[in-house]
Amino acid sequence: MRFSIKKTFKPGPAILVLLLLGLGSLNFSQQRVGKRYDRPRFRATQLHKVERARRFSRARLATDRILVRFKSGLTAENAEGILQAHDLGKIRRIPAIGVYRAQTPPGTTVREILAILRRNPEVDHAGPDYRTRLCAVPNDSYFRNYQYNLQNRGGILDVSPGTQPQMTAGADIKAVPAWDETQGDAETVIAVLDTGVDMSHVELVNKVVSAGRDFVNGDMDATDDNSHGTWVAGIAAAETNNNEGIAGVAWNCKILPVKVMDAEGYGYYDELIEGMIWAADNGAKVINISAGADSDDPSLKAACQYAFEKNVVVVAAAGNDGVSVFYPAAYDDYVIAVAATDYNDEHASFSNPGPQVDVAAPGVWILGPVPQWYSGPGELPYVFASGTSAAAPHVAGLAALLMSRKPWLTASQVMNIIRYTADDVNMAAHAGKDDDLGYGRINMERALVPYKLMR
C-alpha cells in the first residue's frame, strides 16, 4: 500500500533502519486478458530493516545476592555465623522455610561464593537469587522497546535516527493482560492470503502448518518471494516467548500460507477467491487479507460469504490510499474491515475511511519479520513498516485467540466481540462508530479477559 520511502542509518551496534519496500494501494490500471479480474497493484509499504537490533538480555539472576538453606537442627545464630564468616552481608531470614537471603561481598561473584558455601556440610542448598518476571510478558528481544502495538509504555519509538516519534503510553491493543487469559492453541489456524510466507524464518518455521498453496504459480509451495506476507504472518502469530525477535498476537496459533500475490506484490481477484475458498476448506479458522482493490465484484463477495458460512473469520485491510475502503474489506456482512492507528492512538492519515470500517489496530511503524534475503547479509530479518496491512493481522490474531478460547463461537459472534470491545479512541472527535476507526482500536483485554459484573 502507498507510502513514501525514507532511508536512514544508525551506526555501530544500534539499529540500522533502511527504507525499502512494501505493498501499496491497489488500482486497476492494468488488466489481464480474457477471463481476468482487474489487477490489484500494490505499491510499496515502508519497510525499515533492523540491523543488529539491541538485545535487551536482562540478567536471569541477581549478581550480588544468593539464597541459602541450612540443614535442619542448625540454630539461626549458627547459620548466620556461617554466612558472616564468608563476609556475606545484609542477611535476611525467611523463617517459615529457614531460607536466608544474603548479599555477596564486594569483589566476589555469586558463582564463587556459592561454590564455597556448597562445600560446607551444614548447608542444605545454596543457589542464586533468580529474577522473576510477569507470566505472560514475552521474552522476545524486541517486544519491550519496539512493539508498542502490543504494549505501549510511552517514550520514544526508535525506528531510526531520523524517525523517533514520541509515543503515548497505553496506545496499544492491551495484549499483555489478554495473554494471561489465553495464548491461543495450535488447532486454530490463521490463513495468510498474501505474497507467501518465509517458512524458514525463525519466527515462523514452527508456526506454519504446511507449505500451503501457491495460486500464483500453481503449486503447493507458498514461499514468500516478496516479504510482505512474511511480515504480515509474523505480526499475527510469530514464534513468541522464544527469547528472540518479536512477539506475535496469537502466540500458539498456526499459520497457513496461501500465496495469492506475486513477487511484485500484485495479484488478481481469481487468485484471491481461490485462496479464500481453499483456506476455508483446509482448516483455516481465520483468514487475513492485507490486500484488496477498489472494485466491487460479486465473485469476490461470494468467496467471502463462502468462508463466513464455513465459520471462518475473514479480516481484511481497509487500504492505504486514504479514499474509500477496499474490497473485500468493504463486504460488511462477511468481512471485518480494519483501519490503522498509530503510536498515539490516532487515525493514520493513509488509512482508508468509510462506513464499512469495523475497527482499527496499530499500523504505523510496526516491527515484523522478513526473509533474510530481503533484509540482506549481516542484517537482522526484521523491518519496521506501516499500513493497514499491519493493522489487519492484529485483528486476525485476536480473532484466532477468541476462536482458540471459545471454539463454539460463530464467525459472526467473533466479529461482533471484536467490534464491541474496541476502545473508541477518537471519541472526542467522533463519538461512537465512525468512518475513520469504526468502533475504535481493538482492545484484546476487553475481548478476552472476564468482565467483572459489579453491583
Add this chain to the structure above:
Amino acid sequence: MRRGIRNFASVPFLTVILTLLVASPRASAADSRVPFRGGIGFEYFSRKITWDDKTQASSASALLITGRGEIELRPGLTVDFAAGLSLSNFNGLVFRDLPITLDYEAGAAAGLLLSAGGRARLLSLDNFEIEGAARFVYSLGLKKSWPMEGFTVPGEATGKPTWVEVSAGPRVSYMVSDKFVPYLNLSACLFSGNFDLAETLGDLSGREKKHVRGKSLLEVSLGADYRISGRFSISAEAGFLPYPGGADGAVSAGLLFLF
C-alpha cells in the same frame, strides 16, 4: 437443570419425612393436641463450591431471614417449615461459555426461601436424647440485572441463583433442665445449585447455566434451645463443614412463640 434440582431435592425430602413418621417410637394416634410454635429465624452460611466438572472452585454464602413454624405432631416427632428471603452471594463464579466472559462479583442476589424439616426421637437414655433430624432448604433466586459498561454498544447481564440444601443425620441432646437443652448435630449435607446468567451486548447474546456443588458433605454443629418463658424460646446453633483443605461455617438463631 432446574428439573434436576427439583428431582434432587424432592426425593430425599419425601424420604426424610416418611422416615421420620415411621421411625417415631412414641407415635400415638390418640394425641389430639398439636402444639405449634411460630417465630423468626436468621441463618448465615458459607460454602466452598466447585463447578465446571469440579475443575473450578469458589465460595458461596447466604443470609436467610425466615418466618418459621414448628408442629409437634406427637411427642417426639416435630416437623418444621420456614419461608422467607435469601440473599445468596456467588461471587467468583466465572461464566466462560458466554460470548463475553463474565466474572460474577456483584454480591448478594435476593431470592425466595422455602424450608422444611423434622426431628424424630429415636432413643432416650437418662438425660440424653437421640433424634433423627433432616432438613430441606430451597432458594429460588429473583431475576436481577447488571449493566455491562465500557463497551461500544449497550449491554447488560441478567441472572438468578437457585440452590437447594439437604441434610440429614443424628442429633444428640442433653437435657440440662426444662429450659436449656444443648445439642450436637452430625449431618450428611448436600448443597447444589444453579446460577443462570444471560448476557446481551448489542446483537450479541448468550446464556450459561452454571451448576455448582458444595465441597463439604458433612456438617458438625453445636446448638442449644433455651426457653425464656412459658411461651417464648430462643435457639442458636453454630457449625462447621470440613472439606479437604478447609472448612465452611454456618450460624443460625431463632425466636419461637408457643401458641
